[in-house]
Each structure stands twice: as structure tokens, then as C-alpha cells.
Amino acid sequence: MEFSYGRRLDLDRCITGFDTALRTLFGDAVAGRSSPAERVAEDNIEPATRRHAAALMRVNHCGEICAQALYQGQALASSNEATKRTLDKAAGEEADHLAWSAQRVRQLGGRPSLLNPLWYAGSFALGYAAGLLGDEWNLGFLAETERQVEEHLQGHLDRLGDRDTKTRAVIEGMRREEAEHRRTAESLGARELPDAVRRAMRLAARAMTTLSYRI
Numbered sequence: 001m002e003f004s005y006g007r008r009l010d011l012d013r014c015i016t017g018f019d020t021a022l023r024t025l026f027g028d029a030v031a032g033r034s035s036p037a038e039r040v041a042e043d044n045i046e047p048a049t050r051r052h053a054a055a056l057m058r059v060n061h062c063g064e065i066c067a068q069a070l071y072q073g074q075a076l077a078s079s080n081e082a083t084k085r086t087l088d089k090a091a092g093e094e095a096d097h098l099a100w101s102a103q104r105v106r107q108l109g110g111r112p113s114l115l116n117p118l119w120y121a122g123s124f125a126l127g128y129a130a131g132l133l134g135d136e137w138n139l140g141f142l143a144e145t146e147r148q149v150e151e152h153l154q155g156h157l158d159r160l161g162d163r164d165t166k167t168r169a170v171i172e173g174m175r176r177e178e179a180e181h182r183r184t185a186e187s188l189g190a191r192e193l194p195d196a197v198r199r200a201m202r203l204a205a206r207a208m209t210t211l212s213y214r215i
């Protein structure tokens with residue numbers, strides 16, 4: 001009985017996950033909380049800066065698509081209910097990031113990356129694989145992902161400098177919460193990943209960011 005109950009729950013999660021994937025990729029993301037940019041007035045920015053900011057936000061939007069896929073893959077594979085709840089809570093905040101970055105891309109006159117479905121599929125597979133390795137590695141992968149995203153977002157803040165305060169507000173808001181996600185994963189017992197894995201993750205992230213800046 002227990003076995004079939006467990007299987008039914010997993011099937012529920014599969015169906016929900018598939019529905020979430022379609023809405024993440026093709027639906028209009030709706031934020032549960034208002035964007036940090038809403039409290040900030042629009043700067044008078046030059047067209048070149050505007051295009052640059054739109055491309056940076058396209059990269060960040062693509063990153064948030066990946067975050068959705070990673071979290072969903074990890075939650076689906078994890079067998080620990082506490083971990084699943086933590087992943088679901090963080091995924092909710094990531095859903096806001098997705099909506100905020102989509103909104104900012106549009107405001108800047110840009111469009112989402114055409115490669116999003118590809119990155120989604122790859123990230124989901126990675127997340128699922130990490131989830132199968134057990135909780136400590138699953139959380140370790142999550143913590144390392146968030147650490148690299150934090151660094152990446154700081155890089156975008158540095159590249160923008162003091163231009164485009166509204167875009168900066170979105171990026172800063174996301175960076176703060178990515179740090180919180182990392183700390184949560186660490187406090188739940190995340191293991192430190194081997195150097196080679198961390199380097200491979202950086203390489204994959206670089207491919208994603210370089211391509212989604214342009215395409």
C-alpha cells in the first residue's frame with residue numbers, strides 16, 4: 001500500500017512538474033511579490049546602455065529559467081520531505097525572480113532567450129541527477145549553484161556601474177535572496193562539491209551566459 005501511495009505521489013509530482021515546465025517556458029510569469037524595481041524611478045539611459053542592460057537581464061532571466069528547472073529536478077528526485085519543502089520554498093522565490101527579470105527585459109525593449117527550452121531541459125536533468133545522489137550532495141549542488149549565481153549577479157552589478165538604477169534594483173534583490181538560498185542549503189548539511197565539479201559548473205554557466213547574452 002505504502003509503495004503504491006509513494007508511486008502515486010511521484011506521479012502527481014511528475015504531472016505538476018510537466019505543467020510547471022510549460023508555464024515556466026511559455027507562460028507569463030506572475031510574481032507573488034512586487035519587483036524591487038517598482039520602487040525605483042526609470043533613469044534616462046542611452047540606447048547602447050539600454051541594449052546592454054536588456055541583454056544582461058536576458059541572461060539573468062535565462063538563469064532563472066535554469067533555477068526553476070534545477071529546483072524541480074532536485075525536488076522530484078529527492079526522497080527527503082524536509083529537503084523537498086526547502087526546495088519548494090526557494091523555488092517560489094525563484095519564480096518571483098523569473099517574473100521580475102522577464103518584466104525588466106520587456107521594459108528595456110528586449111526579449112527572452114530563444115534557447116530557454118534547451119537550458120531548461122539540461123538544468124532539469126542536472127538537478128534530477130543531483131537529487132538522486134542523496135540529500136547532502138543535492139544540497140551541496142544547490143549551495144554551489146547559488147554561490148556561483150551570487151558571483152555572477154555581482155559581476156553584472158559591476159558591469160552596469162551606476163547606470164540604470166532600476167535594473168540594478170532587480171539584480172540586487174535577486175542576489176540577496178540567492179545568498180539566503182545558499183545559507184539555507186549550507187545550514188541543512190550541504191556537502192562541498194569536488195573542485196572538478198565546480199569547474200564544470202562554471203564552464204556550463206559560461207556557455208549559457210555567453211549565448212543568452214546574444215541569442
Ligand SMILES: [Fe+2]
Nearest residue numbers: 067094097174
Ligand atoms: Fe534566482
Ligand SMILES: [Fe+2]
Nearest residue numbers: 146177178181
Ligand atoms: Fe536562488
